[in-house]
Amino acid sequence: xxxxxxxxxxxxxxxxxxxxxxxxxxxxxxxxxxxxxxxxxxxxxxxxxxxxxxxxxxxxxxxxxxxxxxxxxxxxxxxxxxxxxxxxxxxxxxxxxxxxxxxxxxxxxxxxxxxxxxxxxxxxxxxxxxxxxxxxxxxxxxxxxxxxxxxxxxxxxxxxxxxxxxxxxxxxxxxxxxxxxxxxxxxxxxxxxxxxxxxxxxxxxxxxxxxxxxxxxxxxxxxxx
Amino acid sequence: xxxxxxxxxxxxxxxxxxxxxxxxxxxxxxxxxxxxxxxxxxxxxxxxxxxxxxxxxxxxxxxxxxxxxxxxxxxxxxxxxxxxxxxxxxxxxxxxxxxxxxxxxxxxxxxxxxxxxxxxxxxxxxxxxxxxxxxxxxxxxxxxxxxxxxxxxxxxxxxxxxxxxxxxxxxxxxxxxxxxxxxxxxxxxxxxxxxxxxxxxxxxxxxxxxxxxxxxxxxxxxxxx
Numbered sequence: 076x077x078x079x080x081x082x083x084x085x086x087x088x089x090x091x092x093x094x095x096x097x098x099x100x101x102x103x104x105x106x107x108x109x110x111x112x113x114x115x116x117x118x119x120x121x122x123x124x125x126x127x128x129x130x131x132x133x134x135x136x137x138x139x140x141x142x143x144x145x146x147x148x149x150x151x152x153x154x155x156x157x158x159x160x161x162x163x164x165x166x167x168x169x170x171x172x173x174x175x176x177x178x179x180x181x182x183x184x185x186x187x188x189x190x191x192x193x194x195x196x197x198x199x200x201x202x203x204x205x206x207x208x209x210x211x212x213x214x215x216x217x218x219x220x221x222x223x224x225x226x227x228x229x230x231x232x233x234x235x236x237x238x239x240x241x242x243x244x245x246x247x248x249x250x251x252x253x254x255x256x257x258x259x260x261x262x263x264x265x266x267x268x269x270x271x272x273x274x275x276x277x278x279x280x281x282x283x284x285x286x287x288x289x290x291x292x293x294x295x296x297x298x299x300x
Numbered sequence: 301x302x303x304x305x306x307x308x309x310x311x312x313x314x315x316x317x318x319x320x321x322x323x324x325x326x327x328x329x330x331x332x333x334x335x336x337x338x339x340x341x342x343x344x345x346x347x348x349x350x351x352x353x354x355x356x357x358x359x360x361x362x363x364x365x366x367x368x369x370x371x372x373x374x375x376x377x378x379x380x381x382x383x384x385x386x387x388x389x390x391x392x393x394x395x396x397x398x399x400x401x402x403x404x405x406x407x408x409x410x411x412x413x414x415x416x417x418x419x420x421x422x423x424x425x426x427x428x429x430x431x432x433x434x435x436x437x438x439x440x441x442x443x444x445x446x447x448x449x450x451x452x453x454x455x456x457x458x459x460x461x462x463x464x465x466x467x468x469x470x471x472x473x474x475x476x477x478x479x480x481x482x483x484x485x486x487x488x489x490x491x492x493x494x495x496x497x498x499x500x501x502x503x504x505x506x507x508x509x510x511x512x513x514x515x516x517x518x519x520x521x522x523x524x525x
Contacts (some may be wrong), residue, residue, distance in 0.1 A: 226451035233512035234505065261486070261517075265503040275500045278490040280459065287458035287486075 078238065078255055083151055083171070085252040088177040091153035094132045101186045102246045104283070108290045112281035113192050113221045114138050118295050122187040126176065128196025128204070133159030133167060139190075140165040149180065176203035178210055185213040192221045193291075196273055198238075198257040206271045214300035218273060224280060224289040225261050236263045266295065272299050303463065304422040304482055308376055308396070310477040315379035316520060317473045318359045323453040326472045329508070333515045337506035338417050339363050341518050347412040351436055353400065353429070354419025358384030358392060364415075365390040374405065383458045401428035404433055417446045418516075422464075423482040431496045443498060449478035449514040450486050460489045489519065497524050 077082070086093070096266050100106045113135065117125065117184070123145055127136040128149030132155050139146040140163060151171035159167045174180035189212050195201040208218050228234065236259045243250035268275060277295035282288060301309070325331045338360065342350065346510070348370055352361040355373030357380050366373040366389060375381050376396035384392045389497045399405035414437050420426040433443050453459065468475035484492070493500060502520035507513060 184314065227349055229451050229513055230455065234507050234514050235512065260505055260514075262503050262505045265500060269501060275490060276494060278487050280485055280487045284461050288454055289459050292486075 077259070079200045081252075082196050082254045082256070084166060085254045086152050087154070088157075088252050089243075089250045090152050090251050092153070092246075094158050096248055097132055097134055099247075102245075104290050108281045108283055109193070109221060110134070110138075112291065113190065113219065114142070116277070116279055116295065117188065117190060117218060117219055118142050118144075120188070120217060120295075122217070124184075124186045124188070126182070126186040126189045127165075128172070128189055128191045128211075130159065131194075133154050133162060133165060135190065136167070137162065137164035147186070149175070150256075166206065167251070172197075172200040172204040175211055176200075176207040178207075179213075182211050184209055184237055186216065187213060188223075190216040190219040192219075192224075195220065195222055196254070196256040201257065202267060205267055205273070206270070208273070209298055212298050214298060216298050217276070218294075218296040218298065220294045220296070221291050222264075222294075223258075224292045225259070225264075226289060228258055234260055236260050239266060261292075268294070268296055273297065274299060302424075303482070304425045306477075306481045307421050307481070310479045311377050312379070313467075313477050314525075315383075315384075317475050318380065319383050321358055321471060321473055322359055324472075326441050326469075329515050333506045333508055334418070335359070335363075336448060337516065338415065338444065338518060339367070341502070341520065342413065342415060342444055343369075345413070345442060345520075347442070349409075349410040349411045349413070351414045352390075353386055353397070353406075353414055353436075355384065355392070355415045356419075358387060360385065360389065360415065360417055361392070362389035372411070374400070387442045388484055397422075397425040397429040401425075401432040403432075405436075407436050408476050411436055411441065412438060413442040413444060415444040417444075420445065420447055421479070421481040422465050426482065427492060430492055430498070433496070433498070434523055437523050437524060441523050442501070443519075443521040443523065445519045445521070446516050447489075447519075448483075449517045450484070450489075451514060452457055453483055454513075457522075461485050472493055492520070498522065499524060510515065 127148040136148035138145045146165040148167045149170040170180040238255045241253045273296035280289040281291040352373040361371045361373035370391040373392045374395040395405040462481045466478045491516040498521035505514040
């Protein structure tokens with residue numbers, strides 16, 4: 076099984092645990108820092124419509140819907156989309172990164188922006204999605220990506236892009252099937268964006284209110300016309 | 301005295317010590333990592349002419365001249381430019397960041413690129429220079445900036461832009477008049493570039509061969525037409 080398939084299989088297996096984890100606000104960095112950071116960053120731009128790619132149970136799509144945006148969410152895990160539909164707020168469909176990258180997933184009208192919040196875990200699926208984001212985002216539209224701040228890795232081990240052993244350590248519930256995830260240095264993120272024809276408009280580094288260390292990085296990228 | 305004037309006064313006072321330090325290769329990170337990194341990055345682009353701003357005693361200007369580029373260096377410290385002229389290789393003139401920013405320093409023909417290697421130390425002088433780089437770089441030309449990697453600060457103290465106490469610790473000679481220098485997070489570097497109308501083309505993170513931690517960051521920015 077490819078790493079990408081292993082990642083997707085894990086999310087299928089953990090869908091219920093994930094829904095409960097989000098519903099109960101059990102990931103401290105999200106509650107303290109990164110949820111508000113991505114919402115604030117997106118809503119600081121004048122956008123009408125946004126597609127939340129890898130939306131999970133839909134908390135971000137709903138938050139953007141509640142801010143008045145036309146918000147849609149897609150995820151490859153049907154159990155998560157089913158839960159998002161039950162909760163309501165925004166529109167939801169089952170679609171994978173590959174569905175978007177290959178054009179299997181189509182939109183009537185391209186979005187003003189897309190957001191990928193802590194969902195870029197695989198190497199090749201990430202590259203395919205980022206390089207084909209024009210299939211769903213309009214010319215001059217924006218792509219927001221929030222991911223782990225690379226210096227979190229630089230503190231602990233050699234600063235080199237590559238596969239890292241994953242774990243569910245720190246979760247309050249019994250997750251199964253930990254999976255490897257692909258770490259990128261900032262150098263390699265920027266290389267991918269340049270190859271994809273995306274221009275970096277803003278880079279945000281939300282810091283933890285107590286440690287004052289950066290927790291995540293948010294890239295705001297413009298799709299050239 | 302403003303911080304900018306304090307920084308310049310220190311470099312006037314330490315010119316001879318700096319020349320000896322560079323001549324004897326006494327800064328390990330430069331010899332091991334960052335000198336080669338900036339030369340390699342610049343020469344990976346098809347350039348004919350380059351202006352080395354804050355060139356000091358001229359090692360980088362000479363290195364680029366020796367690679368076949370039409371290389372010029374400017375520095376506000378006449379003693380350093382005097383030494384550069386003695387050593388030869390490239391052309392040299394006395395000019396400050398403010399001279400460039402305000403148009404007091406003029407060029408017959410704009411350069412294909414400018415480089416600022418570990419010379420952005422002040423807050424306001426840095427902003428003035430970066431925002432006025434078009435005065436010396438042609439449309440669609442490049443600006444290369446190498447500076448301390450922000451995570452070096454993030455490891456030690458709150459990750460917030462601001463003035464840091466400087467020191468000459470680690471130097472092998474008797475430097476005087478240490479000065480404060482202005483630290484910027486990556487977020488704030490990118491904000492400055494966006495405000496200046498510069499597009500990030502590449503970001504390089506040279507790593508130390510032993511620790512495998514990033515030592516510096518190199519921004520490669522395009523001046524929009």
